[in-house]
Amino acid sequence: MPTDAIPLLDQDVVGRVIAAALTRGGDFAEVFVEDKQSSSALLDDGRVEELSSGRDRGAGIRVVVGESTGFAHTSDLSELGLLEAARTAAAAARGAGAGGVAAALVPTAGTARTSAAIPPGEVAKARKVELLLAADGHARSTGGAITQVTARYADSHRRILVANSDGVLAGDDQVRTLFSVSCVASGDTGMQTGRESVGRTVGFELFDDHDVTELAGNAARRALSKLAARPAPSGERTVVIGPGGGGVMFHEACGHGLEADLVAKGASVFAGRMGEQVASSLVTLVDDGTMDGEWGGASIDDEGRPTRRNVLIQDGVLVDYMWDTLRARADGRAPSGNGRRQSYQHLPMVRMTNTYLVGGSSSPDEIVADTADGVYIAHLGGGQVNTATGDFVFGMTEAYLIEDGRITEPLREGNLIGNGPAVLAAIDAVGNDFAMGSPGTCGKDGQGVPVGDGVPTLRVASGLTIGGTAA
């Protein structure tokens, strides 16, 4: 029973709080309890600068009447504090008078593994400091041109309990561990930066599978290679994206546009296109919160629904959007486990989890060899999308020219811009070398949540414009 493992709140208290939330009427009431502990350590300028730790706990209570939601949150987890927040939420919901009815609570379990084999809280702080020093030492050992190194270790332990008037009662224990290295390389042409990070929904066992010196080496190599980089071209080019690094493109090109809340408001270029061909037939796009240990995964979403593997685009055809409880209720269907929130102080909304392009059959080497002229992007930065037009940008942080089917000179950083539907239609090769990418934080309406992504090598034949300065 998940709730036994997570004694954040007594089940009877939860029931009374939901009842209080519905005293002024309402179609739906929910209590979300969160207790989050985090710690981090930062090395910069050759020295472990500081260790930080934090704890935030509280509850958010919402009451839904029709399309209108009342929400209140409190850091007071006593029954009195919770009841007061429930009454505030009920008043904010401006309920329809008579009391609402809550179903009996039925505990449910999620599917993904989100607990830690080695809880980071039980690992000596000195051990975390050792990792930072090892990363710093290795990055600097790659050459004198590495003039600055920042290494950061962070972990979080988030326990949640969600209960609602539909009878949902679920809990989860989510441990995430993250390590990142950023390097500055200096040369005659100025300074360049390189970054590498790894993050998973696991505990300190992360470092059994990931060597921080290897991360540091990658970050350093990325910075050093750009010292000799030439300005990126401008204008449209054929673009090959390497394995792992390119998931951000799908996150922006179509991920946000497939969120049901934006679709319902007509703010997505993918609204009204269900069942249509919206991408090349090589594209099968999945959002999967159940992926074992991946950064954007969890056993349940922040509305207490088990996460799922949801196919969004199958062989180029749009087959589903992503849903939270409110949008699913309005459409008379089941939620898809995509209701997420930054913290107990925020309302949930439709969010991605781990979004990825399913691998294809082409050999990555052949994809490059088959490209006469273009740009190869080995590592992407963040991105941004205007969901109404589908126009999106994403950054390239490690990129090279492709000349006569060969990867040649490194390019300086920049953004690429494209239009989601046009770019999806122009994908003409998908490799057989699928890999997940770096951990990300997705921002929407002011809330940040951890997300993962992944792609195999793929080629976009047209539709991407490189934001460089060279002709």
Added chain:
Amino acid sequence: MTPPGTQHRSDDPDGTVAQLESLAERVLAARRPGDAVEIVLSHSRGTSVRVHDGAVESLTSSDSSGAGVRVVRDGRLGFAHCGSLDLDVLLGTLEAASDNCTFGEPDPHNGLVEPDGVPVVPQQGWTPAVEQRSAEQRIATALELERLVTGRDPRVVAARSTTYGDASSTSVIMSTTGVRAGERSSSSSVSTQPMARSGDETQIGASYDAARDPADLDLHRVADEAVERATRLLGARKPPSGRLTVVLEPRLALGLLGIVSGMLSGDAVVKGRSPFADRRGEVIAAPCITLWDDPTRQESLGAEEVDGEGLATRPNQLIADGRLVDFLRDGYVGRRTGEGSTASAVRGARSLPGIGAQVLVMSPGTRDLDELVATIDHGLFVNSLSGLHSGVNAVSGDFSVGADGLVIRDGALAEPVRELTLASTLQRLLLDVREVGGDATWLPSGHRGASLVIDDVAASGA
């Protein structure tokens, strides 16, 4: 225990600052002997309303507390934070910070600031008007803005969302080195994102306003701007690539100079991450650029009496007629360089202070926007920029962003364009500024910006 050298306290009619101060004193009194301790406490109550299609989509009532404790012992630094003002939790946070201190490596420049004698410029950051607003008034404001937005132009069919929000906050900072300051502040804001349609095409515009007193929010200006930004892009096409002159409105000009101000952070300078590190006294920008960071300006919504370490804020000139004057420093960088803090520490209660500009003030030129446009043969009036976080590198200076806007042809605004990028380096952009507009405005972000005309920017399109 009351630390020596009491600083300043704002008006505190109902004692909310005094309550937090007394809590902070109790935590400081529990410190380990030999620990230098700084504590920041904050409490905020707020309401936010989101409306859609003439009805309330959500009404949120929030009550947030936060605390951060920094401990310095033997040159080592530890930090801990929590989301509670319970004394027990705060004492646990103090203990955690003290324990964290054990593992940092010593640095002789670590420490806490001591009051440096600069007098506080009093601010009127608080008004009872926010707390006096009823839920009905808050909802009515959001609905009124949505009505204005959807009634302006037949092509505006809906707004993705329209919001009203307000908050009243109290915060104190106190340290064993004599810092003691408290402030109350109020804020309110509105925002809207109208959608304009023409055939299959949808364009989204956005605008917002912020004010201490909700009565000062300018709903008509927000509606006009947001609708204009959505409708003027209808029919936009991808333009050809080329080099052109770019016009940035005050809010976008500030976005650019905000990135530049980050490169003038003393932290980036002392750690070898600023391309301007060795350039003090040299020309880094066109002579028309003069830039201050001045959080003492009462007209600014970002005005503060003290910085994130509790020192009185003060005006700092960054660029004078194109010449780099100074960098921004917090206590650490001030000690490390021997130049003292410029009171430029910025932070929330739950994070360690970093260095940042607080209220950027651009010195204006003389000509208004129409006159500026009239001087340009071939250019782009920018409507919005995207990817400022993904395509701009403040260390290398590489600058590459997505853009949309209106073509400037023969001195007049012409057709809309979208799906293009603008690229240069931050170093070049500063030198390529041809003119600063005379349209200096206090923006809802708290900064004072004016339009910029920048030559020779690479535009990448079809």
